[in-house]
Amino acid sequence: MYEQEAAKLQQIIDDSDNIVFFGGAGVSTESNIPDFRSADGIYHQKYKYSPEQVVSHSFFMQHTEAFYEFYKEKMMILDARPNKAHLKLAELERAGKLRAVVTQNIDGLHQAAGSRCVYELHGSIMRNYCQKCGKSYDAEYVKQSEGIPRCACGGVIKPDVVLYEEGLDSGVIQGAVHAISEADTLIIGGTSLVVYPAASFIDYFNGRHLVVINKSDTAKAVRAELSISAPIGEIMGRITV
Numbered sequence: 001m002y003e004q005e006a007a008k009l010q011q012i013i014d015d016s017d018n019i020v021f022f023g024g025a026g027v028s029t030e031s032n033i034p035d036f037r038s039a040d041g042i043y044h045q046k047y048k049y050s051p052e053q054v055v056s057h058s059f060f061m062q063h064t065e066a067f068y069e070f071y072k073e074k075m076m077i078l079d080a081r082p083n084k085a086h087l088k089l090a091e092l093e094r095a096g097k098l099r100a101v102v103t104q105n106i107d108g109l110h111q112a113a114g115s116r117c118v119y120e121l122h123g124s125i126m127r128n129y130c131q132k133c134g135k136s137y138d139a140e141y142v143k144q145s146e147g148i149p150r151c152a153c154g155g156v157i158k159p160d161v162v163l164y165e166e167g168l169d170s171g172v173i174q175g176a177v178h179a180i181s182e183a184d185t186l187i188i189g190g191t192s193l194v195v196y197p198a199a200s201f202i203d204y205f206n207g208r209h210l211v212v213i214n215k216s217d218t219a220k221a222v223r224a225e226l227s228i229s230a231p232i233g234e235i236m237g238r239i240t241v
Contacts, residue, residue, distance in 0.1 A: 005228040006238040012209045012226065013239060016185040019098040021089055022202060023232075024191025026214055028105050030083040030233040034074065056164035064148050064156060071159070075106070076125050076143050082113035084237035085189065090114035095241045100179035104191060104198050106161050108139075119176040121168055121198045127160035168197065177204050185209040188224075189232045192216060 013019065025035030053059050054070045082090075090113040092098035100117045101110050108126040110118045128137040132155025142149045142157060149157040162168055180186060184207040191214065193199040202222065212224040213232045228235055 002228065002230050002235060002238075005226065005230070006235055008226050009211060009213075009228070009235065010239055012185060012211060013092070013097060016209060017097060018183050018207075019092065019185045019187060020100050020102060020179050020183040020205075021098060021187045021189060022102045022180070022191070023085075023189045024104045024193075024195070026190025027085050027103070027232055028080070028083075028107050028109055029190070030085065030231060031077075031080045031107075031109055033077045033080050033105075033107055033109075052164065057166050060158070060163055068148055072143055076139060077107065078139055078143055080107060080109060082109045084233035085235075086110055086113035086115070088236040088239055088241075091241050092239075093117065097241065099183065100176070102176040102179065102201065104195060117179075119172050119179065121162070121172060121176065121201075123159070123161035123169075125159055125161060128157050129160060130155040131158050132156070173201075176201055180204045181206065183207045185211070187211045187213065188222070189213040189236075193222070 029035050049059070049066065051070070054067055060067045086109050089098060089101055089110065093115055100119060101115050102119045102121065103110055104121050106120065106122050106125050108124050126139050128139065128142050129135065130151035130153060133151060133153045135151050135153070137149070137151070137157055142159065151157055180201055181204040183205060186202065186205045186207060188202060188211065193202070210222060210224045212222060212227045213230065213235050215229060215231060
């Protein structure tokens with residue numbers, strides 16, 4: 001199954017030397033990290049508050065303890081490990097084929113797999129800082145803290161993730177857009193392209209090969225040369241570098 005699609009992807013990768021990968025939650029679900037929008041994702045489960053409410057800036061400021069209760073349980077999956085997709089992308093980078101990963105994920109798994117040029121559009125659970133003095137804390141400290149994690153100075157620690165109502169980092173945006181605009185091949189994987197402004201970044205691609213690998217249809221119409229409806233780890237795991 002998927003032999004023809006994987007063979008075609010192999011041809012495209014062999015023909016490319018400036019690949020950018022643009023990925024979403026589907027890249028990490030194979031590492032047992034729940035996504036937000038699939039049928040069994042976080043948005044379809046029942047909570048006192050909707051997940052969309054909880055991961056907003058105003059909710060974080062007004063109901064910090066409730067935010068952290070949800071965040072630590074549902075979004076900080078610290079025992080997750082990179083899967084075949086993460087590992088293959090890192091291998092492609094080491095081989096000089098892949099120039100950048102642009103990700104909507106906040107789990108840090110691309111870096112854990114060995115990828116070095118990663119543009120994290122929505123930040124990372126691995127970075128946390130005190131809102132009062134700016135001191136940095138790792139994810140383990142936040143996860144293990146009782147209730148609201150606090151700094152030694154007494155300030156409230158905030159994860160370096162982009163919550164609803166917050167803007168994306170301008171430096172990350174510029175780097176991601178530049179990488180996509182310079183690429184000869186763009187591989188879109190594990191995303192339904194419904195989250196904006198992130199989904200609009202692919203409009204900057206002017207290269208030769210556009211590939212989509214996603215289990216469901218993408219919401220944004222893209223004229224892909226190759227579209228594969230399959231788990232991304234299964235497909236990327238077949239690629240030889």
